[in-house]
Structure formats: C-alpha cells, structure tokens
Amino acid sequence: MTTPPTALNVAIIGTGVIGAAWASGFLAAGHSITAFDPAPGAEERLREQVKNNLAVMDGGQAPAADRLRFADSLAEAVTGADFVQENGPERLEVKQSLLAEIDAAVPRPAIIASSTSGYAPSEISTHAASAPERIIVGHPFNPAHLIPLVEVVPSPSTRAEVAEEALEIYRSVGKKPILVRAELPGHVTNRLQAALWQEAYSLVDRGVVSVADIDTAISYGPGLRWAILGPLALQHLSGGAGGMRHLLEHLGPPQEVWMHDLEQVHLGEGLKAKLIDGVDDELTGRDKEAMTRQRDDMLLRLLELKADFDQLP
Ligand SMILES: NC(=O)c1ccc[n+]([C@@H]2O[C@H](COP(=O)([O-])OP(=O)(O)OC[C@H]3O[C@@H](n4cnc5c(N)ncnc54)[C@H](O)[C@@H]3O)[C@@H](O)[C@H]2O)c1
Structure with missing residues (x-):
C-alpha cells in the first residue's frame, strides 16, 4: 500500500457546497489547496464557507486558510496537483467534459476523484483519454466537512493501487472510507x-x-x-x-x-x-x-x- 506524503497539493474543482467542504477537510489535515470554479464570486463564497467550516471543525484554524489558493483556470488549478477532487454539477455531460479536461491537464500519477452522488466512474470517464485508469469516485456525505464516510468506487479499468491510495489519502484526512466493489446507480x-x-x-x-x-x-x-x-x-x-x-x-x-x-x-x-x-x-x-x-x-x-x-x- 502506498503511504501518502505528509502534505499534498490538492486541487478542488467546483467549489459549491461539497467543494468547500472538501477544501476545509484537506486544509484542516495540513494539505494545500488550489481551487477553481468559473462562477462569478466563487472565490469569495469559498473563502467565507471555508472560514465558517473551519470555525465549526476546530475553532478557527486561521493558518489553515492561508494554504488556500484560488486559480484563474482549471488547468492552473491542477498544475502540480497530487490529488484532484472534482465537485462540479451532477449532470452526466458536464461530469464527462470536466473529467476529460482534468485528465488532460493534470500530470500523472495524480489521482482524480469525483464526488458524484450516483454516476459510475466508467460513465463519467468516457471522454478522458489520457489516463482513465486513475479516475475513481470519492463520494462524501453532507455536511461533508464533518461526516467521515467516503465511498470509493473504482471502475473496472481503475488500477487497484489507485483505489488503495485514495482510501489511504481519505483515511489520512480523518475520513472513514469504504471500498465499493461494483458500479451501481447511487453507489451503496x-x-x-x-x-x-x-x-x-x-x-x-x-x-x-x-x-x-x-x-x-x-x-x-x-x-x-x-x-x-x-x-x-x-x-x-x-x-x-x-x-x-x-x-x-x-x-x-x-x-x-x-x-x-x-x-x-x-x-x-x-x-x-x-x-x-x-x-x-x-x-x-x-x-x-x-x-x-x-x-x-x-x-x-x-x-x-x-x-x-x-x-x-
Ligand atoms: N450536496 C450534497 O448533499 C452532495 C453530497 C455528496 C455528493 N455531492 C456531489 O457533489 C457534487 C457537487 O455538488 P454540490 O452540492 O456541491 O453542488 P453545487 O451546486 O453547490 O456546486 C457545484 C459547483 O460546480 C461549479 N461548476 C460549474 N461548472 C463548472 C466547471 N466547468 N468547472 C468547475 N466548477 C464548475 C458551480 O459553479 C458550482 O459552484 C455533485 O456531483 C453532487 O452530486 C453532493
């Protein structure tokens, strides 16, 4: 099993409710975040939400928020990423093009995890041509900065080490992941x-x-x-x-x-x-x-x- 490095560069793509929760969790665990979301005002909303989440999680953690950077583009956000967590809208065609864009831009061997609530990893990675075998689902539960459960769902083409490493990374940020061994609508x-x-x-x-x-x-x-x-x-x-x-x-x-x-x-x-x-x-x-x-x-x-x-x- 691969042991994750102590401090990861994590790219958070899509910074709505779930993206902000993931950013808070990774920051609280000592990792650095580069986030991207094209919506106007997304950076301010993310910083406000992260501040609120961190206050609930651990009484403030001001230094943690200093490790949060907001990028001007998706490509910039994933440059140098060790791990990508995608949290875009839950629409199949959006997920497919987002995952393809991330896959083309993020260097290997970074793992790409999607927060999708119900799509299978094979469905969302159909347009990812570079390295679809490093794409998995990492499905959290709302409020995702507090609930430990994460469902890790590999596709049949995901390498076993990718799922193992994702499980290990989630454990290292205090999550309680389970491995889902088949692709089913809604996971488990x-x-x-x-x-x-x-x-x-x-x-x-x-x-x-x-x-x-x-x-x-x-x-x-x-x-x-x-x-x-x-x-x-x-x-x-x-x-x-x-x-x-x-x-x-x-x-x-x-x-x-x-x-x-x-x-x-x-x-x-x-x-x-x-x-x-x-x-x-x-x-x-x-x-x-x-x-x-x-x-x-x-x-x-x-x-x-x-x-x-x-x-x-
Ligand atoms: N809300 C929940 O309870 C919950 C729980 C678990 C998983 N999820 C999953 O998490 C994902 C995000 O859900 P949410 O509730 O945070 O939705 P949300 O609407 O709060 O956030 C989605 C964000 O994606 C952004 N976005 C749109 N196009 C984008 C693009 N091209 N690149 C980057 N970002 C883009 C939007 O601007 C928005 O900020 C979905 O896949 C959802 O199924 C949601």
Whole structure:
C-alpha cells in the first residue's frame, strides 16, 4: 500500500457546497489547496464557507486558510496537483467534459476523484483519454466537512493501487472510507437511504403516518442506534446469546414478509405536495439556519463521543 506524503497539493474543482467542504477537510489535515470554479464570486463564497467550516471543525484554524489558493483556470488549478477532487454539477455531460479536461491537464500519477452522488466512474470517464485508469469516485456525505464516510468506487479499468491510495489519502484526512466493489446507480449508501425513503414516502402517501411521525420514528428510534453501530452489527446484539444466527432464525421469516410487502413509489405531484406540506408542518416555527448549526454541533459531539468507546467499530 502506498503511504501518502505528509502534505499534498490538492486541487478542488467546483467549489459549491461539497467543494468547500472538501477544501476545509484537506486544509484542516495540513494539505494545500488550489481551487477553481468559473462562477462569478466563487472565490469569495469559498473563502467565507471555508472560514465558517473551519470555525465549526476546530475553532478557527486561521493558518489553515492561508494554504488556500484560488486559480484563474482549471488547468492552473491542477498544475502540480497530487490529488484532484472534482465537485462540479451532477449532470452526466458536464461530469464527462470536466473529467476529460482534468485528465488532460493534470500530470500523472495524480489521482482524480469525483464526488458524484450516483454516476459510475466508467460513465463519467468516457471522454478522458489520457489516463482513465486513475479516475475513481470519492463520494462524501453532507455536511461533508464533518461526516467521515467516503465511498470509493473504482471502475473496472481503475488500477487497484489507485483505489488503495485514495482510501489511504481519505483515511489520512480523518475520513472513514469504504471500498465499493461494483458500479451501481447511487453507489451503496444512497441505495440504502433510497430503500428507507421509498417506504417512508409510501407510508405517508397511504396516510399511515405523518411526515413528522416518520422523522420521530427514525430519529428517536433506530436512528439513535445507527449512529453507534451499523444495522447488521445491531442485529447481532439483538440476537442475545445466539447473536446473528439466532436473530435470523427467529426474526428472519417475519422480516422476509415485511420486505416482500414494501411498495414502490412514484414521486408524482400529489406525493411531492404531501411530503413538502408534511415537512413544513413538522418544522413550523423553527429556524432552518439554527437547526443546521445545532445539527453540526451535535454531530461533532457525537463524533468525539464515538472516539471514546473502544469496543464499537
Ligand atoms: N450536496 C450534497 O448533499 C452532495 C453530497 C455528496 C455528493 N455531492 C456531489 O457533489 C457534487 C457537487 O455538488 P454540490 O452540492 O456541491 O453542488 P453545487 O451546486 O453547490 O456546486 C457545484 C459547483 O460546480 C461549479 N461548476 C460549474 N461548472 C463548472 C466547471 N466547468 N468547472 C468547475 N466548477 C464548475 C458551480 O459553479 C458550482 O459552484 C455533485 O456531483 C453532487 O452530486 C453532493
């Protein structure tokens, strides 16, 4: 396995919500950033967002922001880069041309990672002629300056060392990466979320519960446990002395009935209206910015707490 150098030159291409979060994470870990985004005012927005993120992450880190440079062009941003993180808009043709442009400009052996939420690396690298085997997906989760998970998805033509090195680089900036061994729409974690959203939307559509009830059910129920242990390890604990085997033998048959009863939903206008009105009802009188701040504060405390418990993976 390749060990990443202590200080990397990281190019951040696209500096919206996710690009700014990546820039903050790499800066906080001691790396240098060169960023590029063609939108007017992008540099000011990035600097403001990075300042805010760093203040949340580690009480300021003023020197870290000094290692952030904004380039005038994509080619300038990737010159001398050891690692590129692409965060442009989630549209296939935009990703394809952006990845081709980056691939043509960035010197080898730099790795090119895309934050794409759902496209496969083979799909987005179709126009990258120089070295598509060093292109991977490195998919983060919002708020990406705080959530450790990153999904690393190689394509069939990605060299194994590229995925290994990307995993190592993400670990070195405090992330918790997983390797996804097949290209699937939505990778892995968005598919898990989609399974839950599908049933939540269906239950709301059928009038079984309200939107607020769904949110209470998860955030005061299994969601509390899921932040501590994953859903499969939790089943092992729920199985008592017999662990996972007992759990599957005892509750597996009814679980299969529930799984087969799940309904597909279509996000038509009627269902969308129920979901939008339901969230509005649930959150009446609450301030969205304050909620975001409190979510981030609690996340940080939770992460600190998790680090104190050595028998939990
Ligand atoms: N927002 C999320 O929750 C989330 C989570 C994980 C991954 N992602 C993925 O991250 C990527 C970025 O999403 P976002 O939410 O930050 O979007 P965003 O709209 O906030 O940012 C996209 C940025 O790309 C810039 N851009 C447009 N054309 C460009 C070009 N040619 N070169 C460089 N930059 C260009 C835009 O100016 C904009 O600042 C997407 O692929 C998205 O799927 C988003």
